[in-house]
Amino acid sequence: MRILATLLNEWRLFRRDLAGMVLLFLMPLGLTIVMALIQDAPFREYQDYVFNVLWVDNDGGPMAAKLNEELNNGQFRLIDSVDGQQIDSTRLRQLVQSGDYKIGIVVPKGISAEVVNSANLVANELSRSTGAAGKLPVRDTRTLTIALYFDPVTKQAMKLSLLNAIDKQLTRTQAEMILGRLSDKLTSIDSTADTPFNLQEKLQTVGIREFTAGNEKTAKLNTNSVQHNVPAWAIFGLFFIIIPIAGNMIREREEGSLVRLQLIPGSYYSIIAGKLLFYLLLGIGQFYAMLLAGRLLMPLLGLPALYMGHAPLALLVTVAAIALTATAYGLLVGALFQTPNQALPFGALSIVILSAIGGIWVPVEILPAGLQQLARISPLFWSLDAVNDLFLRSGGFSTIWKPLCMLGGFTLVFAALSGWLEQTRKR
Amino acid sequence: MLVIRDLHKTYRQAAEPTLRGLSLEFPDHCIAGLLGPNGAGKTTTISIICGLVRADSGSVQVLGLDSRTHPMLIKKKIGVVPQSIALYPTLSARENLEYIGRLYRIPRSSLHDKIDRYLHAFGLDKNAHKAIRHYSGGMRRRANIIASLLHDPELLILDEPTAGVDVQSRNMILDFLRDYHRQGHSVLYTSHLLEEAQQLCEEVAIIDHGALVVQGNPAALMQEHDCRSLEQVFLHVTGWGVRD
The missing domain is CATH 3.40.1710 (abc type-2 transporter like fold)
Known part of the structure; x- marks a missing residue:
């Protein structure tokens, strides 16, 4: 009941924040379309x-x-x-x-x-x-x-x-x-x-022909602007969920509503769980909206349609894992900083940096060797790796377990750190 | 209703302790006032009573329950009105109260009845669907109090409940507290308005520098210190120096 009540309350708060809704849904959609159009030419073969x-x-x-x-x-x-x-x-x-x-x-x-x-x-x-x-x-x-x-x-x-x-x-x-x-x-x-x-x-008895290492369905699929940009910028947009999460956490502290929640008997974790669940659902919804745009909207703009692999359940689990990691990171940023003026620029810039080294802007394969190693510390790298496994390599649970474990690890570390920071603040 | 023994608290990175062996006792079913100048330790004491802050040492008994061993039970039995407006400003009063009531696990039907009753009692029923941020200071204070009453607490703790409100709202709040007390509930409140405390409280404790200075019935304290008002007693025991 407490979890559902918190879920409903978060929805009410989110509904009142029109700018937040635009930031979370329309901005990433616009960014994805623009980036897919801009990068269409470099991604095409000459x-x-x-x-x-x-x-x-x-x-x-x-x-x-x-x-x-x-x-x-x-x-x-x-x-x-x-x-x-x-x-x-x-x-x-x-x-x-x-x-x-x-x-x-x-x-x-x-x-x-x-x-x-x-x-x-x-x-x-x-x-x-x-x-x-x-x-x-x-x-x-x-x-x-x-x-x-x-x-x-x-x-x-x-x-x-x-x-x-x-x-x-x-x-x-x-x-x-x-x-x-x-x-x-x-x-x-x-x-x-x-x-x-x-x-x-x-002299033409020996020829060359390209075959795919994966299944037959992806044999004709080369990576293209849509196939790279839609998942990449959808992940980027999903991680921007940390802005409302951190902002709400700090506002709750500043305005005193956090004190009210802490005064109510019962585990505070059920309230946290309700908030997490809301942002998890929001993140999943946002990500699928981006994928849908890649599937239906991109062809209308003269771009290829997004191919989404053949493992819908594995995709749902992957998206949930990414959303959970992003939410936990939002909790950490919210716990780490005292004011929105500190948290929001840090949150936004850290996402930009993590996305740059994580292969969102350009594929990791073309980064220098040192940066390719550094990419592994970015949760966005593992997020994109899992999605690419499903979309481009036609993978399933058997191929994405490693990135999923890494995302789970990031989630645990972020959540534990934010919990520790909140406890420290109480003293 | 409240027994505090030798309470000590020093915040991390603080140069000096906030509480230095505070001890006081308020009897059951009374309206008690916890008074003191800025920085005396009132809010820290209330935070420890509510379980928001951990004391370094000492003991607190609320309604006969030890705060270290029964923190959840104490939370169920007390209602706390924080000094800040602890409500979501973008939500309406009704939405805020519905959420808080559900967190207290109050059944939906009785929750709605209570919300309606209290909104009416505090004169907010006509603005129940208006966002809190559009309320006046007095309306916010009243909504803040309702949020602490939904679960019928035995002890209501209020931190500066009338700060920054107009005379009408203040009278409404004080009348409500008297009524609430008459119904058999206990009230503990802090205020800088000593005239108000003198009128309302049956028992007051004046603390300073984290320790008890004097405690007793306001009339008895005035007589004891040969003062005509509680404010004079306050100045007599805490000094005239300005506090930060």
């Missing part, structure tokens, strides 16, 4: 984008044409004229330097001839070693360079990604041309063959 690339072909041969065709089919749209005028290498450099275009490619004259010459050299060497007749025309090899130009503000990671993509395409096109020549040569050596010998096909 292959997901189509880049406008300035293209100057000084070669005019089959190699340049092949390269043009292959690049145009992928993530690049090659542009060889601007404002109705064909561009040359000088104009291309101006346009890239000014930032109007991010990338420019200049194909040098003679590149096709050079590739053909290389192919002929290989084919002739093959003929010589097999004793086959016939020799293709060759000359000394020259080194030619395809020039790439990048806008100076282009980030290194993006530049490397694009360089790799173009280099791969160039190597492939060259290889195809050389292998084509060799296939022709091999077919001419074996005149008894019914069908032309396709060397390129023979």
